[in-house]
Amino acid sequence: MGGNFIGNLLRMERIKQDKGQKEICYGICVVSYLCKIEKGQVRADEQIVMKLFANLGITYCNDSQLLEEGRKLIEQYYYQMNYGLPREAFVEVKALGACLGYSELGLDYRLICGLEGEDVYELVKSCKDCMTEEQLGIFYLLTPIESKWEEILEAYEKAHRILGTSYSLLKVFIPLYQLGHYTEIQRRAKICRELAVEEGNTYILAHTFFAQADAYATLDLDELMLEHYERGLRLMQHTHWQGDDEPVYYNMGAVYLTKKDYEKAMMYLNKMTKESFLLYQKKALVCIRSGRLEEVQLYLEGMKTYIEKEDESEAHQLMYEEALMELKEDYLKDPDYLELMEQLIKVLEQEKHFGYIYFYREQITQAYRKQKKYKKAFEFQEEISSKMTMM
Incomplete structure (x- = not known):
């Protein structure tokens, strides 16, 4: 355990229960001593800590055998996480949660829960000043996904500087992609592959190729995209990771859609087993643009259902309306379509990454030309080109 987790835990539990320091420490220690414990200014006597926790209704665990088992499971969990293995250790860690959560491993336990999607960020954030370097690195990986992508990038960069693993570097690619820094992804990919090879980490090696291919796919560099996707897929063959190939097929389908190779686009999109708004959208556009109108209604209904039931994205609503407009004859000459596209581009700039805008670049350019707004x-093409140069 690092730092002052016990002190932080005592303070948080006390405040949560709306109890004062005097009420908690009465008959155990003086208020000034409890204050020092909470601030991490003293290493509290174990018996005093146990009594303080008891006053809060918490059983503090100091079972040496159980704690040793907990340490081994925590180490095993991080190995499984870094190498993309099933995180079976988490089930066992969770089973010991009632004890580990209130022990010297309490902070490590909560960090792992955060990595598994539990809402512990604010709780562990209050312990930031008492974390070890490794705990701090993991903490930065817990940065809420609702944060701005610039903030997430900064946090993930800090995590990688501390942890120095191929896994932590691969995480950096996520905000880089969302921010449209595709050139930086390609530069970092070489470093990530070298780290993965050094670690013997096939999982990260494969996903590094996928990250590069995603960046190429966004820019319609189909030959480079295919080359890197195929490298990643070969590494994933005959492994339990084969389910990770769904995003690969989606991106390949989307690229072939923009290339007007509708047969290949639908072939790859049909390889996906997980339904999503974007999958329905791409299939709808394939059918509309290839004249397979007898099938398109199924996919339009799929898009509509996602929006009505679980999707509050304004961008998705406008993408659905755009697909409907493409069903109209001479829609590119319709001022309403151009107005819709301009609104969609503005919303995409706020909600999504540059790849979404790049996907629609031909549609809006054609609409401008058809309506003689040369x-x-x-100007739109110049803006797209300038952004690509910055990437």
Whole structure:
């Protein structure tokens, strides 16, 4: 255990229960001593800690055998996480949660729970000043996904500087992709592969190729995209990771859609087993643009259902409306379509990454030209080109 987790835990539990320091320490120690424990200014006597926890209704665990088992499970969990293995150790760690959560391993236990999606960020954040370097690295990986992507990137960068693993570097690619820093992904990919090879980490090696391919897919560099996807897929063959190939097939389908190779686009999209709004959207556009109108209604209904039931994204609503507009004859000449596209681009800039805008670049450019707005077409293309140069 590092730092002052016990002191933080005592303070948090006390405040949570709306109890004062005097009420908690009465008959155990003086208020000033409890204050020092909570601030981490003293290493509290174990018996005093146990009595303080008892006053809060908490059983503090100091069973040496159980704690040793907990340490081994925590170490096993991080190995499984870093190498993309099933995180079976978490089940066992969780089973010991009632004890580990109130022991010297309490902070490590909560960090692992955070990695598994539990809402512990604010709890562990209060312990930030008392964390070990390794705990701090893991803490930065818990940065809420609702944060701004610039903030997530900064946190993940800090995590990697501390942890120095291929896993932590691969996490950095997520905000880089969302921010449209595709060139930086390619630069970092070489470093990530070298780390993965050094670690003997096939999982990260494969996903590094996927990350590069995702960046190439966004820019319609189909030959480079295919080359890197195929490398990753070969590494994943005959492993339990084969379920990770769904995003690969989606991106390949989306690229072939923009290339107007509708047969290949649908072939790859049909390889996906998980339904999503974006999958229905891409299949709908394949059918519309290839003239397979007898099938399109199924996918439009799928998009609509996602929006009505579980999707509050304004961008998705506008993407659905755009697909409906494409069913109309000479829709590119319709001022309403151009107005819709301009609104969609603005919303995509706020909600999504650059790849979404790049996907629609041909549609809006054609609409500008069909409606003889050549200056706007040129300005839009210049803006797209300048962003790509910055990437």
